[in-house]
Amino acid sequence: MKKNLQITIPELPTGKLTESHFNLVEDVIPSPAKGQVLLKNIILSIDAANRAWMQGTTYRKAIEPGDVMHGYSICQVEEPNGSHFKKGDFVFAEIGWQQYGAVNTHEITSCPDHKPLSHLLSVLGIAGKTAHHGLIQVGKVKEGETLLVSGAAGSVGNLVGQFGKLKGAKVIGIAGGKEKCDWLVDEVGFDACLDYKAGKLGKAIAQTCSGGIDVYFDNVGGNILQSALFNMNQHGRIVCCGAVSLYDGQPLAGPMGIPGLLVVKRLRMEGFIVFDFPDKDAEAENEIKTWIDRGQIKIYEDIIHGLSEAPKALVGLLRGENRGKRMIQVTKI
Amino acid sequence: MKKNLQITIPELPTGKLTESHFNLVEDVIPSPAKGQVLLKNIILSIDAANRAWMQGTTYRKAIEPGDVMHGYSICQVEEPNGSHFKKGDFVFAEIGWQQYGAVNTHEITSCPDHKPLSHLLSVLGIAGKTAHHGLIQVGKVKEGETLLVSGAAGSVGNLVGQFGKLKGAKVIGIAGGKEKCDWLVDEVGFDACLDYKAGKLGKAIAQTCSGGIDVYFDNVGGNILQSALFNMNQHGRIVCCGAVSLYDGQPLAGPMGIPGLLVVKRLRMEGFIVFDFPDKDAEAENEIKTWIDRGQIKIYEDIIHGLSEAPKALVGLLRGENRGKRMIQVTKI
Numbered sequence: 001m002k003k004n005l006q007i008t009i010p011e012l013p014t015g016k017l018t019e020s021h022f023n024l025v026e027d028v029i030p031s032p033a034k035g036q037v038l039l040k041n042i043i044l045s046i047d048a049a050n051r052a053w054m055q056g057t058t059y060r061k062a063i064e065p066g067d068v069m070h071g072y073s074i075c076q077v078e079e080p081n082g083s084h085f086k087k088g089d090f091v092f093a094e095i096g097w098q099q100y101g102a103v104n105t106h107e108i109t110s111c112p113d114h115k116p117l118s119h120l121l122s123v124l125g126i127a128g129k130t131a132h133h134g135l136i137q138v139g140k141v142k143e144g145e146t147l148l149v150s151g152a153a154g155s156v157g158n159l160v161g162q163f164g165k166l167k168g169a170k171v172i173g174i175a176g177g178k179e180k181c182d183w184l185v186d187e188v189g190f191d192a193c194l195d196y197k198a199g200k201l202g203k204a205i206a207q208t209c210s211g212g213i214d215v216y217f218d219n220v221g222g223n224i225l226q227s228a229l230f231n232m233n234q235h236g237r238i239v240c241c242g243a244v245s246l247y248d249g250q251p252l253a254g255p256m257g258i259p260g261l262l263v264v265k266r267l268r269m270e271g272f273i274v275f276d277f278p279d280k281d282a283e284a285e286n287e288i289k290t291w292i293d294r295g296q297i298k299i300y301e302d303i304i305h306g307l308s309e310a311p312k313a314l315v316g317l318l319r320g321e322n323r324g325k326r327m328i329q330v331t332k333i
Numbered sequence: 334m335k336k337n338l339q340i341t342i343p344e345l346p347t348g349k350l351t352e353s354h355f356n357l358v359e360d361v362i363p364s365p366a367k368g369q370v371l372l373k374n375i376i377l378s379i380d381a382a383n384r385a386w387m388q389g390t391t392y393r394k395a396i397e398p399g400d401v402m403h404g405y406s407i408c409q410v411e412e413p414n415g416s417h418f419k420k421g422d423f424v425f426a427e428i429g430w431q432q433y434g435a436v437n438t439h440e441i442t443s444c445p446d447h448k449p450l451s452h453l454l455s456v457l458g459i460a461g462k463t464a465h466h467g468l469i470q471v472g473k474v475k476e477g478e479t480l481l482v483s484g485a486a487g488s489v490g491n492l493v494g495q496f497g498k499l500k501g502a503k504v505i506g507i508a509g510g511k512e513k514c515d516w517l518v519d520e521v522g523f524d525a526c527l528d529y530k531a532g533k534l535g536k537a538i539a540q541t542c543s544g545g546i547d548v549y550f551d552n553v554g555g556n557i558l559q560s561a562l563f564n565m566n567q568h569g570r571i572v573c574c575g576a577v578s579l580y581d582g583q584p585l586a587g588p589m590g591i592p593g594l595l596v597v598k599r600l601r602m603e604g605f606i607v608f609d610f611p612d613k614d615a616e617a618e619n620e621i622k623t624w625i626d627r628g629q630i631k632i633y634e635d636i637i638h639g640l641s642e643a644p645k646a647l648v649g650l651l652r653g654e655n656r657g658k659r660m661i662q663v664t665k666i
Binding site for chain 2: 052058059218221225234238240241242243246252253254255256257258259260261262263264265266267268269270271272273276
């Protein structure tokens with residue numbers, strides 16, 4: 001009899017997340033209740049936000065100890081159970097870290113028809129739309145401006161940089177380690193990239209962004225945010241997309257200069273999530289598709305095979321080991 | 334021979350500002366150079382921002398040790414010196430803390446015709462426009478929303494509260510001491526006021542703003558900002574107008590929850606100064622005048638007589654002793 005492989009989180013981490021926080025268990029494949037369909041997990045998205053969900057209620061419900069680890073996936077309908085879906089349909093669902101899940105039909109969305117499917121989680125999915133909405137709707141980047149992006153090698157960061165270049169901005173990345181920085185400049189096309197592990201980041205930002213920063217796209221928070229803050233131009237915008245440096249430990253004090261520098265420099269600092277701009281999704285998708293069709297975007301995906309690799313993949317992502325969008329191919333198709 | 338009384342600041346404070354940081358000196362009345370007019374100081378504005386100018390370059394040049402203390406006044410033209418001004422004209426100028434000053438003609442603006450003159454520094458001047466622009470242009474307050482205002486008894490704060498009520502918001506103030514809080518509720522018309530000196534401010538905010546805060550108008554920064562931040566509603570706006578709790582000492586770390594809470598709650602935090610909205614000045618003035626004409630605004634002014642009182646007036650303002658707009662009547666007219 002087929003089993004359902006699951007990864008649970010028996011206790012929530014208070015400090016750094018490690019692989020030992022997770023348990024690999026087997027359960028029976030559930031039967032969908034009325035109003036549910038049975039889904040098979042195909043590709044699971046691995047995101048820094050997964051760690052934030054362990055810290056309490058955010059824009060979604062918190063992960064509770066003992067839960068099957070929460071996660072967002074592309075799935076295939078296994079048992080439509082009388083719904084309007086057909087067996088084999090590809091759908092987006094929060095099925096979690098398991099091979100099969102019974103999910104409420106109204107919480108499922110159909111995938112658009114696109115090959116490869118993985119693009120629907122990366123450049124044409126949450127990562128791409130997050131980068132686009134953050135840069136355009138929140139950051140309101142303009143041609144000729146200087147754009148600084150932290151977490152630049154990550155799923156969102158590398159796209160923010162590429163989209164910024166296409167919008168005519170000067171793009172400076174921040175990433176950890178010389179290799180990643182070289183890759184961002186030589187391969188991805190950033191104008192420059194600063195290695196925060198090399199120290200003296202504030203000075204490096206001041207030198208590289210000698211005309212100051214107009215838009216800072218922040219994926220990390222903490223000291224890097226502080227260094228950026230002190231180099232912002234008047235009327236600059238700080239796009240608060242994530243705070244990965246703060247997810248994996250105890251809460252810290254915020255950056256110095258808040259709110260003083262916000263007043264003096266008339267800065268706007270604004271948080272958002274990708275679901276805040278439903279009326280702009282089509283616009284973003286169309287622009288990204290046009291760029292892809294013209295060969296103007298390089299798509300970086302970091303696909304790891306097998307559900308059992310998910311804990312290691314998330315822990316590694318929080319340590320900054322990925323380049324581009326990390327995902328788990330749960331089922332080969 | 335008539336002398337020019339001046340107040341200088343021989344050394345900049347590193348900690349709390351005291352009256353002993355200032356010197357009262359006498360100088361000759363200057364002769365205006367080409368392109369300058371000689372002005373007589375009539376009413377000097379005393380503002381928390383005066384202290385911020387001692388901390389380095391802000392949106393204006395920093396105060397240097399030995400300077401005549403910087404300040405903004407309503408003046409009267411004493412010697413037009415060939416300019417288009419006439420002797421006796423009332424003008425706005427950054428003449429500083431002195432009785433007479435020679436100021437560049439292009440840095441002077443004519444006062445509108447209004448009696449009493451003091452209103453041009455309070456409700457119809459910088460204080461009123463700061464309150465209006467901050468609340469409407471930055472805070473975008475809407476009817477039925479909950480508005481929290483710190484520094485509520487101050488020149489800007491009391492007007493933010495009154496304007497907020499007129500816009501249909503529920504208005505909660507934060508001020509120091511029971512007396513000021515009672516005054517804000519009983520006299521000024523706030524719905525409630527919280528005494529930050531009573532402790533447990535976060536809890537008090539949570540209880541009083543039980544539906545959460547939609548707009549927080551921040552005049553103080555520091556711990557009060559942090560308490561507000563944790564009680565913001567999703568898509569709330571934090572209007573960063575000033576940081577008086579931080580002006581008078583060493584820089585502190587910023588509030589916890591930045592940037593994490595900004596992302597999770599999709600908050601916008603935005604700094605501004607009154608000069609950022611020149612195209613909205615007329616609109617603000619017209620609305621404020623309409624409210625005054627209808628008797629819907631109470632105007633609180635705290636006018637102290639004599640230039641030599643200015644150091645004590647500023648030090649006292651930083652300790653929160655004023656109610657409404659504090660000014661120095663330098664010359665009786």
